[in-house]
Amino acid sequence: MITLDLTLPDTRYPIHIGHGLLDQVELILPHLRIPQVAIITNDVVAPLYLQRLTQQLEKHGVRTIPVVLPDGEEHKNWQTLNLIFDALLAANAERKTTLIALGGGVIGDMTGFAAACYQRGAPFIQIPTTLLAQVDSSVGGKTAINHPLGKNMIGAFYQPQLVVADMDLLATLPERELSAGIAEIIKYGLLGDIDFLGWLEANMDKLRARDPVALQYAVRRSCEMKAEIVGQDEKEQGVRALLNLGHTFGHAIEAGLGYGKWLHGEAVGAGMVLAAAASQAMGWLTADDVARVQALIAAAGLPIRSPDFGAAEWLRHMGHDKKVESGVIRFVLLQQLGQAVIQPGLPATLLESLFHSPHIDPALARQ
Amino acid sequence: MITLDLTLPDTRYPIHIGHGLLDQVELILPHLRIPQVAIITNDVVAPLYLQRLTQQLEKHGVRTIPVVLPDGEEHKNWQTLNLIFDALLAANAERKTTLIALGGGVIGDMTGFAAACYQRGAPFIQIPTTLLAQVDSSVGGKTAINHPLGKNMIGAFYQPQLVVADMDLLATLPERELSAGIAEIIKYGLLGDIDFLGWLEANMDKLRARDPVALQYAVRRSCEMKAEIVGQDEKEQGVRALLNLGHTFGHAIEAGLGYGKWLHGEAVGAGMVLAAAASQAMGWLTADDVARVQALIAAAGLPIRSPDFGAAEWLRHMGHDKKVESGVIRFVLLQQLGQAVIQPGLPATLLESLFHSPHIDPALARQ
Incomplete structure (x- = not known):
């Protein structure tokens, strides 16, 4: 223990x-x-x-x-x-x-x-x-x-x-729930520990096979990072918001499809792909970085494409995010892999193109 | 101001x-x-x-x-x-x-x-x-x-x-609401300030006539006492429980009659009479003290007799009080006028006699 x-x-x-x-x-x-x-x-x-x-x-x-x-x-x-x-x-x-x-x-x-x-x-x-x-x-x-x-x-x-x-x-634990949990583990690698991200890429098969040593390491590393961040900022005045990587998009997916259609972790998985794509559009991630994120999320057995709600509907759901300040949505994006940042607001054109990108799948909205 | x-x-x-x-x-x-x-x-x-x-x-x-x-x-x-x-x-x-x-x-x-x-x-x-x-x-x-x-x-x-x-x-403010407010003011005199209790007896007519000077003094003194007590014990680990004088009985009246039948202050008024009577049964207050409490509450235009739910029903409602610990109801009673204390549990015979006392009115339970 x-x-x-x-x-x-x-x-x-x-x-x-x-x-x-x-x-x-x-x-x-x-x-x-x-x-x-x-x-x-x-x-x-x-x-x-x-x-x-x-x-x-x-x-x-x-x-x-x-x-x-x-x-x-x-x-x-x-x-x-x-x-x-x-x-x-x-x-x-x-x-x-x-x-x-x-x-x-x-x-x-x-x-x-x-x-x-x-x-x-x-x-x-x-x-x-x-x-x-x-x-x-x-x-x-x-x-x-x-x-x-x-x-x-x-x-x-x-x-x-x-x-x-x-x-x-x-x-x-059902397979689907296991994958949903891995989504949050990947989140920790992406937002703050590039080495852990590499470890996850190397050990994804073991995690999905429920190898006890691999699982315990992944749980431990995730909890360590969470404890450290929450210890610095219990009430989310600052750094804790980074733990919401993929969640602004993910919560919109959950609310938009109706709670319970997708598991929370599944929505976060697809949400992190959108966050990575937005980070590329900001000029921070490369196309290779985004492909790497997408591959890892897919390897975890998670969806990598989000439902197509249309930009207006996406914005409406994201507008009810707790990180909204004075009407501006504060996105958690990636400055680089392993380093998340808060971005207050994104250009409308960027969001428009995001919601018409290959990361969006019209079929999913009709699930 | x-x-x-x-x-x-x-x-x-x-x-x-x-x-x-x-x-x-x-x-x-x-x-x-x-x-x-x-x-x-x-x-x-x-x-x-x-x-x-x-x-x-x-x-x-x-x-x-x-x-x-x-x-x-x-x-x-x-x-x-x-x-x-x-x-x-x-x-x-x-x-x-x-x-x-x-x-x-x-x-x-x-x-x-x-x-x-x-x-x-x-x-x-x-x-x-x-x-x-x-x-x-x-x-x-x-x-x-x-x-x-x-x-x-x-x-x-x-x-x-x-x-x-x-x-x-x-x-x-309607008359009835004014009286309900005076109940909580009387509470402050009873629980911790005998001089204020005397002032209330002398100025009850002014309060009920909404004399601005008298009202402002009563509000100020009550807020002073509340601020001092809450400042010592925000989460009610100790002394703040004294602010519940009359409330264990009062909450039972509100729940027992159905919320909204009596105003909260009215229930607290009748509840303080029961608390005074129980304090007399404990040998702490004299019959004169109880009469004095009763007279002041009556002078405020508040009910001094509680509904007759029967002892079992009283105990059931009081059992859902937040001050219950390990199944024991912690009563707020009066050691003397102007000094409240916590009494963990009361003898069954004392409670039985309380619920068959003249402070209980069978007619009120059928409101």
Whole structure:
């Protein structure tokens, strides 16, 4: 087991990465304020892991409240969040009851937001069960639900007590979810570590074959970079925005197609191709660089072409991005491979040509 | 104009109290991050003050987004909160757009919570239009919505940039709302300032007649006490819980009767009588003390008898209080007049007798 520390002005918490961690409840027990937890999970993860975690905790005298939600990004909304509050109140959960997120990014984001709001703030723990959640969403305290007009528009910065990333849980992960997680891993290479990008190119086959050593290294390196960036800028006043590489385009894809059509990681994959293409149009990346990005994303089993919404629709969806300031969309682009920058606004002609480029596929908009 | 300062570990903000402040937009302008605000108000306050505030702001080049919600505690829920998010997103409000709460406690609590969640945190300003909001709910950063199973169960600690309490706005306040505000003022006397309690007894007629000097003193003294207590304990780890005097009982009344039947201040009034009676049963207050509390609350035009839910129903509602720890309800009682204390748990026999005392009125439960 490797343990990373995320250090913030007001708090500090461990990120444990390793094998067989779900059964090591001694990692969790010291963080509980009272011996009561609510385990928030979904109907896909529950049959796999809920009973195991529950039994381990109850063996140590911890009362557990199970909350099983429907699976999928299309359920990351207020209606589903309210199911958590209903269950907590019906079971007399208290302000010191710990919420445990046992699931992927959707469960983690919703559980964290529920914890942020329940009685104005209950503690919570992340046990990510997908690669995407392990390398990205479970770390850093961004919690949220979607609004029909924009992804993650309603949420809070709210840090967990602890993150437990058990690599063994990835064994049951569907292929498509694995690729979605690799998208966020590629993001770290692209935005800040060219060596890691090279490593990913060399080891993509191993990652997709779930080689445990390769996977653990990729999770570790991603979490290290995330912890470092979030440690510098918890509330995204500056550098943290770079973690949104591919996300302004990606969120527009998710909202435009309807949440749940594409996985978040898939949208980020295609979004990073658009970000690379825009960076080429700015004169920063070469055609070879863009081809390299595209090849890596394709090798991960991710889509490299985005749906064709038309420029107006693209702009409308991107206009609901949290990085918009005074009406100007702040894009995360690549100055070079391994170095992301914020670009406030792009020329209309550049965007127009981007949305008529080979990176856009009209067929996809009619999925 | 008097200006108080609320100083917290991470922030500090002014509370302006005075006359004619609604038109002094120069108090607001320096706090805006971009020249765009959303003014959240309700259908009772909007016809009175919305246009005036809007015109003043637009005169200074500030774009305003009006959001008019239905009035009343029964609307302090997710459905209504979502109307705020809908309006913000439809108008392309950004993370730096300032939300202005123009209304009473319900509007202030909902606007604050919407600001806490919108794009994970937008700035907000409180312009309280009721006495209750001016003396209590607009100050200190407690924001929330209700859940059918418990009052204020979903919310956040989230501080405003500024509070502007314009005493002139109280001129349009209905009698019943004025009394509800006085309940929270009496609370400050009871919990921590016996001299202020005496002043209230001597000046209750003036307050109810809206004597401007008396009202301003009462608002100022209440805000001073609130700012001092919140400054010591923003997140209610300790002393801030004393501000809940009368509220554990009061919240049970509100939830038990259905939100909106009684005003929050009315429920707190009757709740303080129960808290005083329980304090007498503990041997802390004398019968004369309780009579004195009751007389003052009656003089304010507030109910002094609570509905008869039966002990089981009372306990069920009080069990959803945020001060419950490990299943034990933590009551705020009075060690003596002017000195509140936390009492973890009360003997069952004491509670039984309390719920069969003359402070309970069977007729009220059937309202």
